Amino acid sequence: MTEAPTHNTILSKQTQLEDQTPALRPYGFSEYIGQSSVVSRLQLMIQAAQARKEGLEHVLFHGPPGLGKTSLAYVVGHELKVRVVVTSGPALERTGDLAAILTQLKARDILFIDEIHRLSRGVEEMLYPAMEDYRVDLIIGQGPMAKTTSIPLQRYTLIGATTRAGLMTAPLRDRFGAAFRLNFYDTEALSNIVLKSATRLKMDLTSDGAEVIASRSRGTPRIANRLVRRVRDYGHVHKITSIDEEVAKLALDLFEVDTYGCDPMDRTILSTLIQKFSGGPVGIETLASALSEDVGTLEDYYEPYLIQLGFIKRTPRGRVATEQAYSYLGMAYEQSEHPTLL
Template identity: 55%
Template sequence: MANIEKTEFNIQQPASQERDAVEPTQREGERDAERALRPRSIEEFIGQPKVRNQLNLVLGGAKQRGVTPDHVLLSGPPGLGKTTMAMIIAYELGTSLRMTSGPALERAGDLAAMLSNLMEGDVLFIDEIHRMARPAEEMLYMAMEDFRVDVIVGKGPGATSIPLELAPFTLVGATTRSGMLTGPLRDRFGFTAQMEFYSTEDLTKVVLRAAKILGVTIAHDAAMEIASRSRGTPRIANRLLRRVRDFAEVHADGSIDLGAAKAALLVFDVDEKGLDRLDRAVLDALIRGHGGGPVGVSTLAIAVGEEPSTVEEVCEPYLVRAGMVARTGRGRVATAAAWHHLGLQPPEGALGMLEF
């Protein structure tokens, strides 16, 4: 083979480009700070008092008996802390956490390989567990009950079933659609927790804690303003805090007061009710375009230029929960609250008219 001579190039950068605007160490520190926003223990976890108390009993009892805790199912909307709770379970037990997702487990062999690598007491976290392939789910039944799986070697008449013993482990499953879980899978969980939306008071605590970790000075009323627009979801609260911090660093001295919080949220299209641009576009299409409904989801999606699944899964749940949209057999209907939110007078007979 011909010898390839290694040549070094020394490219002189202009002075203005010699240094990144944000140094690598700063970027890494930023990522570390944002990862630190996740609480590590049950005591640090804010909100969900019922789930925390129940889980404390489940884990505490198992540790006193010296056994592996029952399998845990966490259900609830996105962003409420299901993944964080799985990390906390592993931390409280002092064991390792293995993470995967339901869509990633397409074949039984994928699950068997992961289960066989677990050590005694490990926690296996499967996110969106309702989306597991059926062969993998059926293998999981025996693994959860008997800590054993049967691996099929070969095909046809010559196929052989080899039993594989597993170390006792705790499965933590998370789902945003508990109704899509099959009965056999649901029944194998020893403890089921339903995560609820957060109150503004709890979200204010979340924002204040996150601001302290990020090194941001924030007034209590500013934290409450961010919390009130976060749709009851900590993930959204932390995201809004970071955007408000960006605004405060660019347009002020970096500290966040109520005025800075309101101005930043206005820039990022988050109104007083927590509605963003797409939410308001859906309401506008429903009210101004179709007189308040009833309108089908597909028609609304075309009006706002989105997929029907986006309108149904991203916008509609919060609009229904906020009392601005009602689902009927004929389609979606705007309530009186939605008309008022857009600054319009609702027609006679509008849903929720008696409240105004």
């Protein structure tokens, strides 16, 4: 295995929010499984930059949580053999916080800003010239004595990540050389991730067992790794050394993750949509308040997968449960309820 890159972190409180098991993170592209179209485009940009002996252009990763955006930023840092400085939109409260980080960057360093859609306006405006012209404009002093000073920056690379590309302003989005959308993983890629994690956790898992875990991971590596750990717990407690298909199924049934990868909350969302709102259309805020759930969590985490499964549709008038959602819950579907929509 390749050596772990040293991640120099200015704001360490942010990295602690990341996965609890850093050992499961991929290091180089060779360990980053799946997302082949993103990986090949990114590798091309990296190769071209290296051939020109230049830094990589700023890049943006977007897509639902847990699909590997942060991991990919570290992979890029590893491939380029550069430092990765990590921060996030909410951590950059004042322009001074950003200025302090930017002015410390060395040439080709990567600055990773997670949740970049959550930058305050002032911080975001400081980022524009910092991205485009490698310059920070600072206002020194106050009132009539105030002066603007421009500090030149090294040619660093900004990697932004967001679960909500739609919430980013156009001027910010336009300043990235490329934007990559990460998609849900197929079962084959997830099986490979699961098997790799099992090996690292010194767990004896059969390929059938891995496939069961993969197929219930809602297309998401973070969830796959979590389920691997729960299945491992199950094995430990029941003193089962080799985990096969049957054991994996028993363990995941215990944790109420079904064969679609849906958990009790997914089922509650669908049944609320169907029973309280006659299948919709209903606005996301109304649905969230009926569920006592945060709108952001619903939109970022639950909804993309339910849409992917074909259980929910987004319409201009709100969310609608599809016929598949009714049959998934074993409910009768009456199409006449939404004559104009379906």
